Amino acid sequence: MPDTPPLPPSHPPEGEQGLVAELRRTLGRLDSALGQIREALVLVDAAGQVIWSNAAFDGLVGKRRLEILGAGLHRVLPLNHVGEPILTIEQTRGANQNSGMLNAILSELPLQALEVEWHPVLTEEPNPLMFSFRDVSDRLALATQAMKCSVTGLLNRRGLLERIQTSLHHLRRQPGLVTLLFCDLNHFKQVNDLYGHHVGDRLLNRGRPTSARKHSP
Amino acid sequence: MQQGDRPFVLADSLGQIVAINSAFEQAYGWRDQQLRGKSLSVILPAAFQMSHQLGFSRFQALEISTILAHPLRLKTVCVDGREVVSEHFIVAEKIGGAWVFGATLTPLPDQTPTDA
Structure with missing residues (x-):
């Protein structure tokens, strides 16, 4: 078997300049690869200013890269469905050595939800933070569906408990009113027994609150 | 360009400054010997430096750019640290393979508002 000559390096070393050129090409490939993925990524410095983002992040916030660089991350991000920032200023500042995760709902109809995750990048002091934003609208839509009554589209017990918990949490952050409407249909069992469940289901749909009918899918 | 009255900076394939003209010295206060051999990122605000280096690297890998040959309003860092909004018009040319x-x-x- 003849000796196979070693393959020449793709970019022959040319001293320090050659090394820098090769490192640049490597970084360029990495940056280009990060630009292709669907997950939105952004890196912020200790002051919470954007110092790098990928194309998916630029698309998420609807701005050009040059508009984003140097801006505070909390100002660049879209607001959630009740008009509040997704992240607080403190959460977006580097120097925070804690990782974190939260879900944010940008709109309810149609449902648009993000899973936000962040990690410290321990390359320097104070450290930058890397944030990722994943579209979890489909996943959350399925979970939301599991919290609804299949007949009326109103919240079931699980959904009601979740909604009360969310409303009370919101109330603690922003004082206001939470209204709970309680309806009781007397002798409803007799309707089912006399006319069948299909009639009972129609009655339930007629009896549900108008606003819920309007907002239910 | 180097003799002209408009500030001009020339950089090599690695992004190191090769020359600036006297209009650049007057506008931003840098002297040629202070910048020669330094990275172009020296004259950019800190928040832009990482993106500049990665964008430059991406160009080295792909030879595709979105910022060449059209005006960009960006901040330029002066020798005293001041940041001056300037219109940048960047061009690239391959000479002898580089x-x-x-x-x-x-x-x-x-x-003047910046594009940034």
Whole structure:
């Protein structure tokens, strides 16, 4: 078997300049690869200013890269469905050595939800933070569906408990009113027994609150 | 360009400054010997430096750019640390197999908004 000559390096070393050129090409490939993925990524410095983002992040916030660089991350991000920032200023500042995760709902109809995750990048002091934003609208839509009554589209017990918990949490952050409407249909069992469940289901749909009918899918 | 009255900076394929003209020295206060051999990122605000280096690297890998040959309003860092909004017009040319980058910079009035 003849000796196979070693393959020449793709970019022959040319001293320090050659090394820098090769490192640049490597970084360029990495940056280009990060630009292709669907997950939105952004890196912020200790002051919470954007110092790098990928194309998916630029698309998420609807701005050009040059508009984003140097801006505070909390100002660049879209607001959630009740008009509040997704992240607080403190959460977006580097120097925070804690990782974190939260879900944010940008709109309810149609449902648009993000899973936000962040990690410290321990390359320097104070450290930058890397944030990722994943579209979890489909996943959350399925979970939301599991919290609804299949007949009326109103919240079931699980959904009601979740909604009360969310409303009370919101109330603690922003004082206001939470209204709970309680309806009781007397002798409803007799309707089912006399006319069948299909009639009972129609009655339930007629009896549900108008606003819920309007907002239910 | 180097003899012209518009600030001009020339950089090699690695993004190191090769020359600036006297209009650049007057506009931003840097002397040629202070910048020669330094990275172009020296004259960019800190928040832009990482993206600049990665964008430059991406160009080395792909030879595709979205910022060449059209005006960009960006901040330029002066020798005293002041940041002046300037219109950058960057061009690239391959000479003898290596890229060379040239940019004209026009300082704009103080209140001019940037593209950034």
